[in-house]
Amino acid sequence: MSFREKMPTSPKSPLRRRRSSWTGSWLNHPTTSFKEVVSAVIQAQSPRSTSKPQTSDFDFNFDFDSSKVDRTLSLPDSLLLRILQKLPDSQNNNNDVSLVCKRWLSLQGRRLRTLKLLDYDFLLSEKLVSRFPKLTSIDLSNACMNPNPNPNPPRILLCHKSTSCHVSSDSSNWEENLLPSEVIDRGLRVLGRGSCDLLNLVVTNATELGLLGLAEHCSDLQELELRKCNDNLLRGIAACEGLRVLRLVGSVEGLYTSSVSDIGLTILAQGCKGLVKLELSGCEGSFDGIKAIGQCCEVLEELTVCDHKMDDGGWLAALSYFGSLKRLRVLSCRKIDSSPGPEKMLRSCPGLESLELVRSCLNDKEGLRALFKVCDGVKRVYIQDCWGLDDDSFSLAKAFRKVRFVSLEGCSVLTTGGLESVILHWEELESMRVVSCKNIKDSEISPALSSLFSLLKELTWRPDTRSHLSSKLEGAGIGKRGGKFFKKR
Numbered sequence: 001m002s003f004r005e006k007m008p009t010s011p012k013s014p015l016r017r018r019r020s021s022w023t024g025s026w027l028n029h030p031t032t033s034f035k036e037v038v039s040a041v042i043q044a045q046s047p048r049s050t051s052k053p054q055t056s057d058f059d060f061n062f063d064f065d066s067s068k069v070d071r072t073l074s075l076p077d078s079l080l081l082r083i084l085q086k087l088p089d090s091q092n093n094n095n096d097v098s099l100v101c102k103r104w105l106s107l108q109g110r111r112l113r114t115l116k117l118l119d120y121d122f123l124l125s126e127k128l129v130s131r132f133p134k135l136t137s138i139d140l141s142n143a144c145m146n147p148n149p150n151p152n153p154p155r156i157l158l159c160h161k162s163t164s165c166h167v168s169s170d171s172s173n174w175e176e177n178l179l180p181s182e183v184i185d186r187g188l189r190v191l192g193r194g195s196c197d198l199l200n201l202v203v204t205n206a207t208e209l210g211l212l213g214l215a216e217h218c219s220d221l222q223e224l225e226l227r228k229c230n231d232n233l234l235r236g237i238a239a240c241e242g243l244r245v246l247r248l249v250g251s252v253e254g255l256y257t258s259s260v261s262d263i264g265l266t267i268l269a270q271g272c273k274g275l276v277k278l279e280l281s282g283c284e285g286s287f288d289g290i291k292a293i294g295q296c297c298e299v300l301e302e303l304t305v306c307d308h309k310m311d312d313g314g315w316l317a318a319l320s321y322f323g324s325l326k327r328l329r330v331l332s333c334r335k336i337d338s339s340p341g342p343e344k345m346l347r348s349c350p351g352l353e354s355l356e357l358v359r360s361c362l363n364d365k366e367g368l369r370a371l372f373k374v375c376d377g378v379k380r381v382y383i384q385d386c387w388g389l390d391d392d393s394f395s396l397a398k399a400f401r402k403v404r405f406v407s408l409e410g411c412s413v414l415t416t417g418g419l420e421s422v423i424l425h426w427e428e429l430e431s432m433r434v435v436s437c438k439n440i441k442d443s444e445i446s447p448a449l450s451s452l453f454s455l456l457k458e459l460t461w462r463p464d465t466r467s468h469l470s471s472k473l474e475g476a477g478i479g480k481r482g483g484k485f486f487k488k489r
Contacts, residue, residue: 129194185210238271265289294321313339336367391418
């Protein structure tokens, strides 16, 4: 019997099994080095590995360790980049790949797209653009702080949104920790010369010259956040012709002071007519500045007003000039509008669909009435963690004519009767969400309100978290006196 006849023909034979993938075996064995796997694949595919060894009359015995040969050198950069892109996210987010060798360090730098810089000198030395040439999103907010604070007094870690820095306990002016504007501008010019693919940038304390130097080379810039912004800085905003998303941060109480007035808003409106999203945080202004934005930015779909300083008032009346606005967000505002003007000047915003009120004071009934009148055509209403929203204030929401979804969260003053008196007037209501509103009680639900609930397509009802938790824990023994569990036997 020949050797071929002795070979097993059963389909369960190991010789009939499909060979496992080298990528699967490497991923299943994390102790195996990725570099060893690539070397093994190259060696297996090499013609020398499949051919028979040639016999020679001479036996040369060299002390040569083939395991130390870097076989990835035969792979082109493009192919090795494709292999590195197949790495799992757990290994893709750490720096293990960049520690293999200098070549892999360079390749890993070419793969990085988003970076939050902590040391501004790294940008000034031009190492950032050479180390990471393909960056598309850069956050310079933390790097714009002074890296050499006085170490003698105790330091305090100060955090605000995505920015954090150490400040002195005896410092009365936080702005002392910011780098000079000249240094910031010099870094922006370096970044502009080396990052032509830049799409998103966050920077603090820049000037008009720095913005112009950046825009000269980064023509594809689409999203920009300017912190400690002022009117003079906005003179260079027209150079960023491709901007679609813009965030302006003027004054931040306790951190820094800067002014963005109607002049700056008008310059912005004339220079960035293609904006889709705009956020004004800590900015001043009034009716004229908001009106200019509405008239010039014809494709603006989302407007966010955060902690505004519009003491002159009247900005709500300017919302009627926004023809494409679909979403209005009011965040962390101590007042809505101190002087909304006569009611005849308050016209509806034609295309507005969504209104969001988050962490704002709604005590001012005149401003709240003006806001609800301008937004009377919205379909979605979100109110979250706002104080001062009592039954009288919420009754002004009857002005909404087309509400289909409402979300109330953290409205601790609103009662069941105040909620019922409003939502029964919304004939098109389809979905409702009520969470953490402690004065809305299940026991106070009327038959009319219960009938409305049965007609809704979606209902999330958790107004009183304490009663909800108590009902869930009933019979579980939690909350009993613990003495009986430790009786002596």
